[in-house]
Amino acid sequence: MKKAISEFFKMVLILLAGKFKKFTMRFKKTKTMKDYMMVYYSQAKSARLTGKKVAWITSGGPVEPLIAMDVIPVYPENHGAMIGASKMGGHLCELAENMGYSADLCSYARSDISCATINGGPIGGLPRPDMLVCCNNICGTVLKWYEIQARYFNVPLFILDTPFCHTEYTEEMGRYVRAQFDEYIVFLEKACGRKFDFDKLKEVGHLSHQGQLLWQAVLDTATHKPSPMSAFDAFYHLALIVTLRGTQDVLDYYTWLAGYMKDRIARGIGAVPNEKYRLLWDNIPIWHRTRWLSEKFASHNACLVADTYTTAWCGALKYIDENNFIDSAAEAHARIYLNIGVDQMAKMVIEMIDKYDVDGFVLHSNRSCKPYSFGQLDIQKIVERERGIPCLMLEADMTDERSFSESQISTRIDAYMEIIKERKNKK
Amino acid sequence: MLTAGIDIGSITAKAAIVEDGKILGTKVIFTGYNAEAAGKSVYEDVLRENALYKSAIKKIVSTGYGRNSVKFADKTFTEIMCHAAGAYHLDKKVRSIIDIGGQDSKAIILDGDGKVKNFVMNDKCAAGTGRFLEVMARALEVDLDEFGAISLKSKKPSKISSLCTVFAESEVISLIAKGEKRQDIIAGIHESIAARVASMSARLGLSEPVMITGGVARNSGVVKALEKKLSMKIEVSPYAQVNGAIGAAFLAASL
Numbered sequence: 001m002k003k004a005i006s007e008f009f010k011m012v013l014i015l016l017a018g019k020f021k022k023f024t025m026r027f028k029k030t031k032t033m034k035d036y037m038m039v040y041y042s043q044a045k046s047a048r049l050t051g052k053k054v055a056w057i058t059s060g061g062p063v064e065p066l067i068a069m070d071v072i073p074v075y076p077e078n079h080g081a082m083i084g085a086s087k088m089g090g091h092l093c094e095l096a097e098n099m100g101y102s103a104d105l106c107s108y109a110r111s112d113i114s115c116a117t118i119n120g121g122p123i124g125g126l127p128r129p130d131m132l133v134c135c136n137n138i139c140g141t142v143l144k145w146y147e148i149q150a151r152y153f154n155v156p157l158f159i160l161d162t163p164f165c166h167t168e169y170t171e172e173m174g175r176y177v178r179a180q181f182d183e184y185i186v187f188l189e190k191a192c193g194r195k196f197d198f199d200k201l202k203e204v205g206h207l208s209h210q211g212q213l214l215w216q217a218v219l220d221t222a223t224h225k226p227s228p229m230s231a232f233d234a235f236y237h238l239a240l241i242v243t244l245r246g247t248q249d250v251l252d253y254y255t256w257l258a259g260y261m262k263d264r265i266a267r268g269i270g271a272v273p274n275e276k277y278r279l280l281w282d283n284i285p286i287w288h289r290t291r292w293l294s295e296k297f298a299s300h301n302a303c304l305v306a307d308t309y310t311t312a313w314c315g316a317l318k319y320i321d322e323n324n325f326i327d328s329a330a331e332a333h334a335r336i337y338l339n340i341g342v343d344q345m346a347k348m349v350i351e352m353i354d355k356y357d358v359d360g361f362v363l364h365s366n367r368s369c370k371p372y373s374f375g376q377l378d379i380q381k382i383v384e385r386e387r388g389i390p391c392l393m394l395e396a397d398m399t400d401e402r403s404f405s406e407s408q409i410s411t412r413i414d415a416y417m418e419i420i421k422e423r424k425n426k427k
Numbered sequence: 428m429l430t431a432g433i434d435i436g437s438i439t440a441k442a443a444i445v446e447d448g449k450i451l452g453t454k455v456i457f458t459g460y461n462a463e464a465a466g467k468s469v470y471e472d473v474l475r476e477n478a479l480y481k482s483a484i485k486k487i488v489s490t491g492y493g494r495n496s497v498k499f500a501d502k503t504f505t506e507i508m509c510h511a512a513g514a515y516h517l518d519k520k521v522r523s524i525i526d527i528g529g530q531d532s533k534a535i536i537l538d539g540d541g542k543v544k545n546f547v548m549n550d551k552c553a554a555g556t557g558r559f560l561e562v563m564a565r566a567l568e569v570d571l572d573e574f575g576a577i578s579l580k581s582k583k584p585s586k587i588s589s590l591c592t593v594f595a596e597s598e599v600i601s602l603i604a605k606g607e608k609r610q611d612i613i614a615g616i617h618e619s620i621a622a623r624v625a626s627m628s629a630r631l632g633l634s635e636p637v638m639i640t641g642g643v644a645r646n647s648g649v650v651k652a653l654e655k656k657l658s659m660k661i662e663v664s665p666y667a668q669v670n671g672a673i674g675a676a677f678l679a680a681s682l
């Protein structure tokens with residue numbers, strides 16, 4: 001108990017020291033965001049003291065039933081992003097490699113696995129889980145990763161298996177995934193030792209849906225020229241829809257944020273002071289280099305106005321029926337961006353290119369994330385064919401800073417911007 | 428008007444002076460550990476050798492990985508732009524460029540006006556670059572400049588299957604131990620580098636005519652292996668190694 005309390009205070013101190021603030025914000029400091037995240041992690045860290053249960057869950061997993069059961073969801077992937085932003089990924093990955101894990105394994109998995117053994121990282125490790133919830137709609141890596149952690153912490157693991165939607169979503173798939181939601185509920189009842197609260201789920205489902213709509217509204221403000229926000233801002237503000245989806249906090253924050261962006265539009269303030277070129281970003285951010293990249297592109301008067309990554313947290317909106325949350329959740333979880341075929345991904349990318357009216361497409365070929373990076377070359381070719389805009393592929397890793405070469409990336413971006421400028425000036 | 432281009436690469440620093448579309452002189456020195464000093468001395472050398480005063484030069488463009496350390500340059504461009512400008516100036520028909528330098532290789536596609544349409548770079552790995560050849564030359568105890576001529580004698584190039592420079596080096600050593608002919612091993616090395624560069628270029632889709640630039644272009648064995656792999660004729664730039672610097676000097680003229 002004593003240890004838990006001192007750990008809790010240690011974390012609060014670290015957060016207060018500003019370690020958590022790693023992202024570039026060109027506009028008014030959003031204290032509220034920091035506050036929300038601090039309260040969230042404090043509550044999760046002190047769950048033992050308050051008698052609440054903690055579940056670790058994958059980013060694409062159905063979190064709403066957990067919230068309905070008053071379980072605190074914790075996201076190792078969000079933690080991975082924090083580790084990356086704090087430039088602690090390389091060290092933690094190395095530790096995992098010393099434990100015998102391959103350097104080819106996703107760096108979120110590597111850093112989480114090693115971090116759990118030493119309570120390291122920017123917040124002294126995640127709180128110990130009471131259960132794990134893993135949905136393989138994002139990748140196959142999470143299955144083994146969560147199995148390892150279930151063994152390590154000796155806690156129950158629930159796996160939600162979503163078949164890959166190569167071309168379509170069939171009725172059989174629907175039934176198969178839907179049936180697992182019933183099993184999920186049984187799992188939660190057992191883990192929490194009480195009956196599932198369906199009324200509460202309705203409420204949470206509604207909040208979750210509203211939150212996603214608001215997140216979409218925030219991202220939509222970037223269609224304006226100049227864009228009031230950049231993808232780098234979205235990477236920062238994303239944390240709430242990831243971690244607190246299904247709560248009122250998300251609605252409060254994004255209502256404010258959407259209003260704030262609209263105000264910037266009204267006052268003609270752009271994220272990049274002299275926005276001349278608009279770009280679309282693909283894949284997970286290079287967390288340890290967001291500031292550098294943002295400044296690099298801004299030095300060319302280029303704004304990354306949108307990205308496929310943060311859009312994923314409202315990308316399945318069209319499948320959600322807020323009045324029938326659990327039935328529609330099956331489809332919404334199966335048909336997310338990383339669980340569909342390359343042709344459909346390319347179609348979504350092209351829709352974004354048109355919607356945000358961008359001059360170029362920047363793809364981060366992410367050494368860690370195979371499902372995100374595997375089809376990129378095909379998507380790039382489709383984009384070049386269909387829209388004829390220049391594309392740039394950058395090779396890096398979201399968390400492991402050892403896979404980043406500044407001078408090489410710098411040359412590629414400079415050369416790419418030379419092409420973009422020439423194209424645009426020719427028009 | 429006289430203009431200068433300075434290309435600071437990872438291994439060598441190059442300078443070129445051009446006047447009204449004509450190349451007056453070029454110079455190559457080793458970069459060493461101080462890119463800024465290398466930029467200065469290669470520029471001073473090329474001026475001295477061509478009996479020119481600094482004041483005669485109207486504009487200077489720098490390029491290459493060390494482009495930002497050339498403080499006296501009027502503007503910097505990436506080597507992609509400069510190689511394109513250099514190759515286009517030599518032959519207006521050129522549509523694709525393959526550049527193999529000491530530490531990276533790249534493929535560039537040009538439009539009809541010599542503007543860059545697209546490019547790819549391999550800069551993560553030594554395989555497919557001049558560095559790969561250097562390592563192999565050491566293992567074989569052959570002067571790198573003789574590589575081309577020796578390999579052309581080969582009838583049956585050895586198979587080098589490793590994609591990694593370090594593994595390929597041990598593969599070469601075991602081929603030596605097996606008694607394979609030197610010319611065959613060298614030809615095999617050229618085929619392996621050609622395979623790397625060809626698959627990188629295939630991502631872009633090359634269109635003819637293709638010109639090869641960069642230090643490795645002087646190796647006729649690599650050029651031949653690449654032609655075979657790509658099933659295309661490749662024109663070797665007469666200014667292979669200084670093509671980037673020449674391009675920079677031409678770009679300076681249009682500032």
Ligand code: SF4
Pocket residue numbers: 077106107108109138139140141142284368369370371372
């Ligand atoms: S492989 Fe990709 S989707 Fe899977 S956990 Fe890693 S980053 Fe996430």
